[in-house]
Amino acid sequence: MEAAAAKRPEIISDKDQMRRWSRAMRSQGKTIALIPTMGYLHEGHLSLVREAHKHANLTVVSIYVNPGQFSPSEDLSTYPSDFEGDIHKLMSVPGGVDAVFHPHNLYDYRVDGKNEIGKSGGDEECKNQEGGKGGVVSCVEEKGMGHETWVRVERLEKGLCGKSRPVFFRGVATIVTKLFNIVEPDVAVFGKKDYQQWRIIQRMVRDLDFSIRIVGSDVMRDNDGLAMSSRNVHLSAEAREKALSINRSLLKAQSSAQEGHKSCTMLRDCVVQAITEAGGKVDYAEIVDQESLEAVEEIKNPVVFCVAAWFGKVRLIDNIEINA
Amino acid sequence: MEAAAAKRPEIISDKDQMRRWSRAMRSQGKTIALIPTMGYLHEGHLSLVREAHKHANLTVVSIYVNPGQFSPSEDLSTYPSDFEGDIHKLMSVPGGVDAVFHPHNLYDYRVDGKNEIGKSGGDEECKNQEGGKGGVVSCVEEKGMGHETWVRVERLEKGLCGKSRPVFFRGVATIVTKLFNIVEPDVAVFGKKDYQQWRIIQRMVRDLDFSIRIVGSDVMRDNDGLAMSSRNVHLSAEAREKALSINRSLLKAQSSAQEGHKSCTMLRDCVVQAITEAGGKVDYAEIVDQESLEAVEEIKNPVVFCVAAWFGKVRLIDNIEINA
Structure with missing residues (x-):
């Protein structure tokens, strides 16, 4: 029999509201663990929630399919999603999670149809640009969102998955930096199934002096041994x-x-x-x-x-x- | 007649101590302005202190000659310094500054002679490596410090000073990110003499979702009109x-x-x-x-x-x- 459903998490889609939530909690002396995800959660993600409970008072799960880590030829548009299903899965974990951060677009900085800083960086300007060094172009550049700041862990990003996915870890390091700055957690939990990602984030946190402890959580497998994904x-x-x-x-x-x-x-x-x-x-x-x-x-x-x-x-x- | 000397700032060289100071102040409801400098201060820097007083309760000046923004052929070793003189200049500003962050080396992550994360990134390993994309190598890579994470504002960094100094803005964006994560200010003040730098930091803060307001301060000139430097x-x-x-x-x-x-x-x-x-x-x-x-x-x-x-x-x- 399944445990009684935990509380429904607070759903936050605005980044300023997310930061206010975190700061309000911290001012009450609470510590916060962040679990960045792209949604379509499975038991592997839920194991990260259980891990997070060991390290902080409150747990925030972010659900955001990050266009910055997909190249235009990859499967961004077919990446599966099931937001309501995700919430119910999170509620099935004893203790549940306290907030789900579910932003619409973390690379669109326009305010009321206008760009926040002057006129540059609008929809048209970046189209067909060549992108960063080495011709690296993600779906963010392709869509001309005006975002142009990227975090790179230059040595660790090159091998393994970086060889066939040259935009991937640049996009991961950048979105995790953004999420860290929005959620301001004390701890962040990553699955060791994405081993290179875990090591890259660990190194990034050290090199950029983030005051966040990175916890690696073991690979979860189905009964037949297949790593959950x-x-x-x-x-x-x-x-x-x-x-x-x-x-x-x-x-x-x-x-x-x-x-x-x-x-x-x-x-x-x-x-x-x-x-x-x-x-x-x-x-x-x-x-x-x-x-x-x-x-x-x-x-x-x-x-x-x-x-x-x-x-x-x-x-x-x-x-x-x-x-x- | 010069105003009476302001208080002597607290001098902090350890990054954890710096962060504890900021958090203690914030928990008392104080806001903090950061002015990043490389020292050898002049009236231009002091004008940034006066500007900072308008925007926050407390002012922190960092003094750190950042090897990450110098190429091996540039003037890192001859960059002038006068720490005690700097402190006295800061004390000459009415209201003074509250803390000076003066770290020794922000790219050395070894603890007790060992690297913090495992054995990689030690002194020997990185020597003579080719550095980042495009063959960009700063004094950090040259000295083999093991640091490998860099923040790039890919479009704005390319023109003007970026053409003749390809490592410069990568180094600036990265050290400012580190200082932001260590000092955790509410506001940061930059001189508009370094116009491109100011715009790059503004863009970086937007793109990476730092919760920090960037203030640009007008160019200060000597009586003969020369911009102070x-x-x-x-x-x-x-x-x-x-x-x-x-x-x-x-x-x-x-x-x-x-x-x-x-x-x-x-x-x-x-x-x-x-x-x-x-x-x-x-x-x-x-x-x-x-x-x-x-x-x-x-x-x-x-x-x-x-x-x-x-x-x-x-x-x-x-x-x-x-x-x-």
Whole structure:
């Protein structure tokens, strides 16, 4: 039997109202944990809520599909959403959450149809611009929103998912900075399923002197072992069965390493072979240092084995830590 | 007769102590204005202190020569400093300042000789790395401090001073972000002598949702008209006399525009000629929109005429707003 439903969270869509809420709570001596999400919540997100309860008095979940981390060719428009369903899921967690921040557009700075600062940065001006250094263009530049400030964690953003998604971590670091400045939390909780993202945010917080503690929360899996993801809904039953090859082969690699097989080439080959044989297309399969995310040849220190693979039109990521 | 000396400010060098100070003050209902400086203060900085008094209960001046905004070939090591003199100058302003934040190194995250987050980012690791996109390398990368997160205002940073100093505004935006996160001010005051910097910080604050009001303060000049700058100390009497050509020619351009001469080519030619004839070497002389900083052909809307020129080994900047 499910626990009694928790309180309905306060739903806040205005950023100034969100900040006032946080400041009012802090002035009462409360600490605040933020969980940034893009909605379409699943048990993985709910585990972050339970984690947040351990670290702060109040929990804020943000639900915002961030155009800044999608390139124009990616799946922004088809990213799934179910706001009312999300609220009910959050209410199913004992203790629930205190506020949900659900803004409409965090990159539109116009006030009453006009831009807040003078006339530059309007709808027309940025269209077809070439974007930042290296030709990086997200859906924010494409839509000509006038936003032009980006946070980059220049070394950590380059490897793993950064190779095939050059705008992704620039967009993540920037939206998280914005959310930190709006919500002003004491703690923020990130899932370690997005391992590179977690390390990037940790590094950004250090480098930019945010007074926020970053908590990493373990990967949540369905009973069959598939790492939970909002994108799993796009998998057919058949594709899902094939996708189990990721976790299974990673578990085998972890066992092999613990039994003394420390050569990363061998371990990687086994995982790539297993996923490929199952019908997946490997984007990357890398064994990297847990901190620097730099590839290693032989496992001597704690590493994480990170994989991204396509099953049909769905790109999945997963990872496993190997503390050899 | 000079006013009686104001109180000696509290000198804080530790960033956690600085944040505790700000939070303690805010919990007493005080508002805080921050003035970021690189020290070697002059009357221009003191005018920012007087401006700050209008906007907040308490004033914090940061004094920190930021290696992140100098390229290895620039004058970081010869940048002048006089900390005790600075404190006395600040005390000469009626009302004075409440705290001076004077950190040692804001890019060194090691704790007890070790890096705070794991082993990456140490002294050795980053040396000779190629730095960010576009080969941009500041003294921070050169010294291998392990810092790798940078804030860029991608469009506004490109023109004017950004052309000859590609690391400059990336470094400014990043250190100001760090100072904002450490001091947590309500207001920050910037001099409009650094016009592009002021506009960049204004845009960054909007784009990253900082809850900080940015105040621009007018250019301060010596009696002879030279815009005040810490670099003026390097000018010989003769070079200083020549450098007056900047302000004089800008004033003439302003008059011409007000008399109906709206062609920017003509106005620019006059200024370049005057400075060159005086013995200066013009880096740029541009008439740009006050908001977008984009060059204009003809003055129709409020513009700012920005100049950078070398006199010997000293690079000076100045500007004048033309509200046609």
